Amino acid sequence: xxxxxxxxxxxxxxxxxxxxxxxxxxxxxxxxxxxxxxxxxxxxxxxxxxxxxxxxxxxxxxxxxxxxxxxxxxxxxxxxxxxxxxxxxxxxxxxxxxxxxxxxxxxxxxxxxxxxxxxxxxxxxxxxxxxxxxxxxxxxxxxxxxxxxxxxxxxxxxxxxxxxxxxxxxxxxxxxxxxxxxxxxxxxxxxxxxxxxxxxxxxxxxxxxxxxxxxxxxxxxxxxxxxxxxxxxxxxxxxxxxxxxxxxxxxxxxxxxxxxxxxxxxxxxxxxxxxxxxxxxxxxxxx
Numbered sequence: 682x683x684x685x686x687x688x689x690x691x692x693x694x695x696x697x698x699x700x701x702x703x704x705x706x707x708x709x710x711x712x713x714x715x716x717x718x719x720x721x722x723x724x725x726x727x728x729x730x731x732x733x734x735x736x737x738x739x740x741x742x743x744x745x746x747x748x749x750x751x752x753x754x755x756x757x758x759x760x761x762x763x764x765x766x767x768x769x770x771x772x773x774x775x776x777x778x779x780x781x782x783x784x785x786x787x788x789x790x791x792x793x794x795x796x797x798x799x800x801x802x803x804x805x806x807x808x809x810x811x812x813x814x815x816x817x818x819x820x821x822x823x824x825x826x827x828x829x830x831x832x833x834x835x836x837x838x839x840x841x842x843x844x845x846x847x848x849x850x851x852x853x854x855x856x857x858x859x860x861x862x863x864x865x866x867x868x869x870x871x872x873x874x875x876x877x878x879x880x881x882x883x884x885x886x887x888x889x890x891x892x893x894x895x896x897x898x899x900x901x902x903x904x905x906x907x908x909x910x911x912x913x914x915x916x917x918x919x920x921x922x923x924x925x926x927x928x929x930x931x932x933x934x935x936x937x938x939x940x941x942x943x944x945x946x947x948x949x950x951x952x953x954x955x956x957x958x959x960x961x962x963x964x965x966x967x968x
Contacts, residue, residue, distance in 0.1 A: 684708075684762075684790055685735035686717045687726075687750050689742030692767045700741055700764065700782055707790065720746060726753045735759060737966070739789045743767010744810050744876070748944040751800065752807040755963045762789025762966035768824075768945065769876020772810045775887060776967055788968040797961040798887050801871050804955055807962075808871060808943045811881065814933075814954070815866025816846040816900065818940040822947050843900060849939065853894060855931035862924060864898035867933065869956050878912035880919065884927065890960040894931055896924040930957045 686704055690697055701717070708715045716733040718726065720742070738754055739762040740747045747763055754761075764785040765773030776796065779785040801808040823838040851862045870893045873885030882893045897904075904922040911917040938950035 682711075682713050682737070682790075683733070683735050684713065684715050684737040684739050685730075685733065686715060686739045686741060687720055687746065688717060689720045689746040689767070692742035692746055693770075694768070695766045697741065697766070700766065700786065703783055703786055704741075707786065713790070720749060737762060737790070739764065739786070741766055743770055744772050744944040745946045747772055748807060748809050748946065751809055751963050755807075760795055760964045760966045762792070764789055767876075771872065771874065771876035772887075772944075774876060774878065775810065775872045775874065775885075776965065779968060784968075789966055792966050792968055794967045796888055796965040796967050798963055798965045799871060799890060799892075800959045800962040801869055801892055802955075802957045802959055803869055803941070803943060804948075804951060804953075806943055806948055807959075808869065810872045810887075810944050811868060811870050811875060812941065812943040813866050813868040814935070814939040814941050814951075815849055815864070816842060816897070817866050817868075817875075818942040818947065819846060821942040821945060822940055825947055843905075846900070850936060851896065852934040853926070853931060854933075855894060855926050855928040860926075862896045862898070864896040864924070865900050866897045868893075868895040868897070869931075869954075870895050871958075874912075879908050880911040880915075880917075881923065882925070883915070883919065884925070888961070890958060891927050891929055892956065892958050894926040894928065894933075894956075898922065898924060932956070 737760050738750055740750045741764045820842040846865055851867050853860050868881050870882035870885050871887050873882045874880045882895050899922040933954040935952050938952050941948045
């Protein structure tokens with residue numbers, strides 16, 4: 682066994698000292714040869730692989746760190762485990778990984794249960810969990826500018842973003858049809874819910890070979906309350922507030938550039954979006 686541990690030192694505002702100690706103890710106890718890569722953006726990962734041939738990738742961080750690992754290392758065709766120590770940890774919640782970091786670490790290293798997982802290709806960028814343009818991307822942008830990470834930092838910008846956001850127009854081609862939607866944000870959803878637990882895509886499944894376009898057309902107090910309730914009850918219907926199209930490929934055009942966020946990371950501003958499902962792109966280690 683030769684796992685490569687990819688650790689994001691700043692994800693979620695969580696000190697990684699304890700998990701580093703646990704990795705060392707676990708690998709020493711079981712005689713596991715391993716390598717640790719401390720992630721820094723824009724640093725070439727290939728250098729760390731020149732003298733180490735991993736048979737499993739274990740990601741220590743959040744959705745953005747997982748995205749980085751899958752985007753760069755899926756070609757190795759090895760399983761990817763995840764210890765969710767990010768800001769919202771949406772992917773881990775989607776597949777019910779343990780919230781206990783020690784249990785999650787043990788599963789990530791030793792479990793032989795795997796899920797063949799789809800990803801989205803959005804303008805040439807990989808998306809594992811959720812991507813969107815509009816209100817949430819505007820919120821993510823504010824969050825990225827914060828010196829502190831973590832859910833509380835993310836949440837404090839919510840009110841101002843909701844006040845400032847404006848309705849947008851999305852011209853969509855999917856399943857051979859053209860439609861124009863008006864709304865506040867358009868999600869490109871591989872999964873069903875955000876890390877907050879709020880459901881954006883009730884029929885989402887990260888291994889079904891499809892994705893959903895989800896247009897949030899209402900941000901009234903009533904709509905926000907119903908979306909909030911969806912966290913606690915799967916019986917809450919959101920069809921009045923969110924339009925959906927299920928597909929394998931779509932294009933979206935907007936009249937002005939909008940921020941695109943993918944797995945919690947801002948990619949840039951675009952007016953044209955090309956989205957395609959990549960089925961069974963990598964194997965996810967599950968408990």
